[in-house]
Amino acid sequence: MHTYWKIITLLFFCITINVSVSLAQGKHAAQAAQMATSQTPDIFNGYSLSTVTADQLSDADVSTIRSRLTASGISYDQAEQIALSKGMPAAEWQKLKARLLGTTSARATQSNSSNPVTVDSVKRHQEKDDYLTFQKQRITPEVFGASLFTTASLSFEPNLRIATPVNYILGADDELQINISGYQETNIRVTVQPEGTIFLPHVGTIPVAGLTVEQATSRIQAKMGQSAYPSLKSGQSKLVITLSRIKSIHITIIGAAKPGNYTVSSLATVFNSLFLCGGPGDINSYRNIELIRNNKVYKTIDLYQFLTRGDQQGNVPLQENDVINFPVYKERVTISGEVKRPGIFELKDKETLQDLLFFAGGFTERAYKASIKVKQVTDIERKIKDLPKTENATYEPQNGDEFEVGSILNRFENEVNITGAVYRPGGFEFTPGLTISGLIKRAGGLQENVFTGRATLTRTHVNGVKENITFNVSRVLNGINDVALVKRDSIHIAFENDFRSDSKVTILGEVRKPGQYAFKQNLSLKDVLFMAGGVTDAASSFNIEVGRRIVDQSLHVSVDSIAEVYNVNIHDGLEIENDKFVLQPYDIVTVRRNPGYTEQKRVTINGEVTFPGTYTIELKNERISSLIKRAGGLSPLAYKKGVFLTRKNTDADLANDQSIKTVQQKTGDTTTTQAIEGDSKANNRIAIDLEQVLKAPGSLDDYILQDGDIIQVLKVDPLVRISGEVLSPTKTGFVESESLNYYLTQAGGTTENARLSKIYVVYPNGHVSKTSNGFLGMFRSYPKIETGAEIIVPHKKIRRELTTGETIGLTSTIVSLLSLVIITITNIHK
Known part of the structure; x- marks a missing residue:
């Protein structure tokens, strides 16, 4: 006993150590995975890679991901592993990788091939596309004027294909085209040097910086006329100077969405630069934009003048070292409701509610104009105020005001209404002295089928109470x-x-169009038979039944009767025995079926018979043996054990199946549901023991035929098919003396998932035989194999594996039980 106690103690110690080590390893692995995840930089900008596709990412997003890859030192192979671990499909990663490797070069190549522009121009277009995407995410759509910088069709790019402006100020890097025609002719292209001069052969150096094109033309003509081109002075030649290439200027923009230093064309204006920098920032002004030149405010631009009136007075040309400043806005208010352009608006000092309504496009058609509600912000709390229409021109909104324009009531102030049996129902204008008869006349008068005995007038009082x-x-x-x-x-x-x-x-029964028909006065039985398209060929001419409601039981019938029933005979041409039989409302006419009328029923026999095909059933109780005899008997290749019948489901079969399903749903028993559904899909395939049928015609095995039956007689198949959980499903030749194990061996034997106790055999006629397991499965008996049969080895039931939590719980239970056993044994030995 002492040795036994030592063994149990040792076992308990081993189990405890094993569980502790497993838990420690799991915890360490989880911490390591968490640490690895936390240390991996977020190179994908927080996107949900399991849902986002590569095509949904903008070029700006791709550029950001590329920059983060470079900064973190992560290779594309490592990035692929991160992307796949976050749920991105492999195909989407390949698309994203192609964009990461080829976006920049592809865009630049396309730009250069389509239009010979400069690299700076390509970069500017790239920045524009990226910034449009950025702006759509950043700017709140409600801010009035923000859409100006999120619309791709508005670029405000300077037009370079224009005539040389006469007031254009020349500077370094401007390129001049000098053309002389007449007595002397020459073409010279020169560039203004950083010193502000140009050099002409045989003429010398001429200073032109700071001059307009017109002034520079006069100076150059004078210099050239005094030297190598005297014909210019005498008028025998003419001089024309144009700009062949304009210079770039440098400006600075502050307070914008994208502040910074910009290099722009010297023809650029203020509006060009506004779009280039993305417009004002979130807290910056749209209405007090400052153009600073030589450290002084040269111009103040109000974008609202352009947005509301198209006024471009503030769109002045830019010069070298200009500064554009977007100061912080001073006052913004919100207006919503029944205005044409609701949103957030910036207001200047002394501007009123009327100005705000102008910026918002004015009232809509359904606006309530008598009063506008405003929610204000005080130093302590908020308050609400109603502004009458008279204060629109005087009330000066304060920063943070929220205006709400309501809508008019959805009712008419002077309406009376009439409905029902009049020609023009609807609403009409109320006028003093209007009466009921006057309103009826306005509505076109009464219709013919009006009920004049009683009508209703509904009146709504001032307090909302309705009176009838x-x-x-x-x-x-x-x-x-x-x-x-x-x-x-x-x-x-x-x-x-x-x-x-x-x-x-x-009208029901043997008529061509059974159903319900509208009752009319003096409607006869003959009339309703005609309306129903007449009787069918199967109609009985001696039994037409009319069922009628009982109006007064005490006058005509006993109290036990619930309907009056009349029987009427009919002859050819819908001639009725009682031609004047008049129907009453809700009568039910039933045309009975002729008991001697039977439509032809047909059955089909296919396969190994002398005359296969479709046959008409002769007798109500015609059987399979009779049909085979009519088909000329079996052919020499017919297999008597390979005959089956396919029968369509009848209404009774479908109703029975539905009843079984209903009971199963109530009891929770679903053991035969799949079998029922299989029978329905298989169209009720029935196995036939043809040997017994031919041996004993008319027996229970010799089934009575039904309309639509199909009998299939198979030919002898010398093979046996083995399928299911075998190593090599196959067909093999039938050997009469061999058992089921022989055929399983021919298929390579069973797999480890084979359920040997449930092996079954399907015979050619559709009959199924299963394995008999005997007492406690000790005396297993497999089905007999016949030629043409199929052996099916089913799969074992899949058992769910224990989860980690269940495993730990089970281990804890075992440890607890062992502890209890040890304590018990210890107490016994004390």
């Missing part, structure tokens, strides 16, 4: 009790049919 007033339409039209109307009165005049049920008669 009834009147007689005929009396009112005759001037009796004609009620004067008030605003918002509503009249309803009913139709006669409103007080009648929708009377119908029903």
Whole structure:
């Protein structure tokens, strides 16, 4: 016993150590994975790679990812592993990698091939595209004027294909085209040097910087006329000077979305630079933009003048070293509701609510103009104020004000309404002295099927309480009790049919168009038979039944009766025995079927018979043996054990299947659901024991045929098929003396997942035989194999593996039980 106690103690110690080590290793692995994840830089800018595609990323996003890859020193192979671990599909990574490697070069090549522009121009277009994407994410769409810098069609790029401006100031890097024609001719292209001069052969150096083109032309002509080109002085030659290439200037922009130093064309204007820098920043002004030249404010630009009036007075040309400053805005307000352009607007000092309404496009058609609600911000809290229309021109909004323009009430102030049996129902203008009869006349008068005995007038009082007033339409039209109307009165005049049920008669049975038909006065049985398209060929001419509701049981029938039933005979041409049989509302006419009428029923026999094909059933109880005899008997190749019948599901079969499913749903038993569905899909394939049928015609195995039956007689198949959980599913020749194990061996044997106790055999006629496991599975008996059969080895049921938590829980339970055993044994030995 002492030795036994030592063994248990040692076992408990080993299990405890094993569990502790496993838990420690799992915790260490989790911490290592978490540390690795936290140390990996976010090179993908926080995108959800499992949902985003490479095509959804803008060029700016791709450029950002490329920069982060370079800065972090991560290779593309390492980046691929990170992307795949975050859920990006491999195909999407290949697309993204292609963009990371080829975006810049592809864009530059395309630009250079389409238009011979400078590298600076390509870069500027690239920055423009990237910035448009950035701006759409950054700027709130409500800010009035922000859309000016997020619309790709608005670029404000300077037009370089224009005539040389006469007031253009020349400077370094300007290129001049000098053309002399007449007595002397020459073409000279010169560039203004950084010193502000140009050099002409045989003329010398001429200073031109700071001069306009017109002034420079006069100076150059004078210099050239005094030297090598005297014909210019005498007028025998003419001089024309144009700009062949303009210089670039340097400007500085502050307070913008993209502040910085910019190099622009010397023809650029203020608006060109505004778009280049992305417009004002989030907190900067749209209305007090300063153009600073020589350290002084040269011009103040108000973008609202351009946005609301198209005024470009502030769009002046830029000069070297100009500074554009976007100061912080002083006052912004919000207006919403029934205005044409709701949003956030910037206001200047002394501007009023009327100016704000102008910027917002004015009121909409449904605006409530009498008063505007404004929510204000004080030093302590917020407050609300109602501004009457008279204060629009005087109220000066304060920073943070929120204006709300309401809508008018969805009702008419002077409407009366009439509905029902009038020719023009609807709303009409209320006028003093208007009465019920007057409103009926305005509505076109009464329709023919009007109910004049009673109508209703609904009146809504000032306190909202509704009052119902009834009147007689005929009396009112005759001037009796004609009620004067008030605003918002509503009249309803009913139709006669409103007080009648929708009377119908029903015809069923052997007619071409059974159904319900509208009842009419003096509708006869012959009429409704004609409306139903007449009787079918299967109709009985001696049994037409009419069922009628009982109106008064005490007068005609006993109290036990619930309907009156009439039987009428019919002859050829819809001639009725009682030609004047008149129907009543809700009568049900039933045309019975002729008991001697039977439509042909057909069955089909295919395969190994002498005359396969479709046959008409002769007798109600015709059987399989009779059909085979009519088909000329079996052919020499027919396999008697390979005959089956396919029968369509009848309505009774479908109803029975549905009943079984309903019971299973209530009881939770679904063991045969798949079998029922399989039978439905297989169209009820029935195995036939043809040997027994031919041996004993008319027996229970010799089934009675039904319409649509298909009998298939197979030919002898000398092979046996083995499928399912075998190493090599195959077909092999039938050997009569061999058992099932022989055929499994021919297929390479069973797999480790084979369920040997459930092996079954499907015979050619569709019959199935399963393995018999005997007592406790000790005396297993496999089905007999026949030629043409199929052996199916099913798969084992998949058992769910324990999760980590379940494993730990089970281990803890085992340890606890072992501890209890040890304690018990220890107590016993004390």
